[in-house]
Amino acid sequence: MIKSVKVKNLSLSNDNVRKRGREVGLEELAASIAANGLLQNLVVTPLKKAGTFTVKAGGRRLRAIQLLIGRGALAADHEVPVLVLSVDDAASVGASLAENRQRVPMNPADDCLAFKHLIDQLGMTVEQVAIQQAVTVRFVEQRMRLADLAPAIFEALGSDEIDLGVAQAYAVTADVDRQARVFEQMKHSYYGKQPDNIRRAILNGTVRPNDAKARFVGREAYVAAGGRIDGDLFALDTDDENWTDVDLLEDLATKKLEAAAAELAAAQGLAFVTPIAATHVPYDVERQLHEFHPVARPLTDEEQARIEALGLENDALIEALETDLAEGTPEANAANDRVETIEREIAEIDTARKTIDPGVKANLGTFVYIGGDGEARVHTRLFSEKPLADPRAGGAASGNGAGPGETGSGDDAVADPSPRLSATLIEELATQRRQILVAHVASDPMIALDLTIFLMAQSLVFTTSYVRDHSTLRADPAQFPIFAFRDEASMASQTIEDQRQHLDTTWVGHTTMSERFDAFRTLPDDARGAWVAFAVAQTLEATLNVADGARANGFHDHLGRLLDIQVACLWRPTAENYFGRVKKDVMLDALEEIGGPILRGRYKDAKKGELAATCAALCNGQGIVEAEIREKATVWLPEAMRFDNVERPERVPARSTFVDDGDAVGSDGDELDGDDLDGSELDSGANPLGDAPTQEPVDDDYPQAA
Structure with a gap:
């Protein structure tokens, strides 16, 4: 029997089977009842006190109405329709269970069509629909975007061939032709129903608003020229959008x-x-x-x-x-x-x-x-x-051809004005003069420091020219381990290029080393400091944070920690530079480190190529995941790229021209005996005449940094 009962005479029964999640969506339900009224009666049984009832089914509706009464939105004596059952525990519990279990959610496609009908046929605004249905304006916009999906995709959603998450991935763009093309490709793929894969395929060939060219052109100018922008209504960031007319942007x-x-x-x-x-x-x-x-x-x-x-x-x-x-x-x-x-x-x-x-x-x-x-x-x-x-x-032209200081030849060669001397005497005199010069340079730290920076800087400036400087000091850029490796697009390489451009080269144009050195010494301390920092940095070889091997160097990790290097700000793993070149287990281990076993299990059956793309998107902040997982993913790095390795003790000989006792010790303090030395260390010093050690020739064909 259906009758009207005042809300104040109703109480929630302990027999109601919904014990958890009672408060979920309560505000939205209250807003819906306020806008549309109570659309479904409550199920109650009478209590001993006449006129009072306990609610067996409809507890959330009761609490929502009580919330409205408490706020003054409904009268204190507000009445609601109820179905009164006989006092029977089995029947009342069964009624509560049946109502909750038999409640079948609407198919998302029907839900979208209903929203579209309210707006297109009944003339309601998005805001009015949001108020009536007690949802956000963005939720209504999302339903409208889904309602406008390509027909084939919308039909697949209605027939349960794809779920709501997949449909949302296609709706990242409003271009139905593109949706249809990608859907046709994806429906034949084994992993064509993964939202991340679909979203990447849909957005391939689009530009993000934070792209350098997009920021240079500006959103207003791009739109004014007819550029199209797709806002991702289903992204966590409400400002997420994609610029689709790439040719126009270019x-x-x-x-x-x-x-x-x-x-x-x-x-x-x-x-x-x-x-x-x-x-x-x-x-x-x-x-x-x-x-x-x-x-x-x-x-x-x-x-x-x-x-x-x-x-x-x-x-x-x-x-x-x-x-x-x-x-x-x-x-x-x-x-x-x-x-x-x-x-x-x-x-x-x-x-x-x-x-x-x-x-x-x-x-x-x-x-x-x-x-x-x-x-x-x-x-x-x-x-x-x-x-x-x-x-x-006051001299020859300067440029990237023959550099200043290059010795002339032929008719331009300058005759040697010195008297004829024997070759042996020349070598002996040169050696003695060298010793005198060395003794004086070694006694003047400031001149020596300026000379150090100058020689390194000059060797960098004239890498393509021959400049006779009569010194073995060099700051030759370390050779890349990969032939013809180019990386101008990375943030680190761009930073190095900016540093190179801002070096003070006002001293370079002089045509003699003497003039260049004097001009170099007049540079401010910070300008000369920039040269030595850049030159020394170029000499660092390529190393990795690995357990062992030729690329391991714990000292570089130590430098990284001293410099507080944040690798994630300059380098992110992509399918091209990392994930696509490692085994599947390595990628799954990365996912587990980022999001635990649950994230690993989510992609454990993915193919290697698709898994690499998923990992790359996640680590670049493009994956659709929980906020805490996204935060971890955007700073995650493979172990080899981290600067957390600790240098291992290494046994090195201490015997040199600076140690008189002849003992050799390891870096751990242990004394080394003769068996620990192979003799090569004792041959590295200068000979009695001060001849410089032989320098290995540099292969000019090998790529070097600018």
């Missing part, structure tokens, strides 16, 4: 870069500015031209005096900021502003020293490209089609 980026190049060439009076629609200028493109190194003129007496005065003032302000002036006070702010003004004035004086002769500049050019931050960047170096000379250098 065209817009090229045109914008060309305009920037033309403007720069006109403003600076350059012969050419070549636009490069990429995040770096390819090394091969640079090498087709001759790099020009302008010579900085000496400071005038007035400029030198001004710089010294500014330096003293700057030092005094810095000291006051560190000791006397409290941060945030007007005095401290004024001091900071003055420091910035001083820095700008010094920079202007330095720039004036490097002004290029207009006649020379008219034959020079450079490149403009797109930085990783989406901004147009100008290459810091200048180039020419033919070797050019800076008039202030």
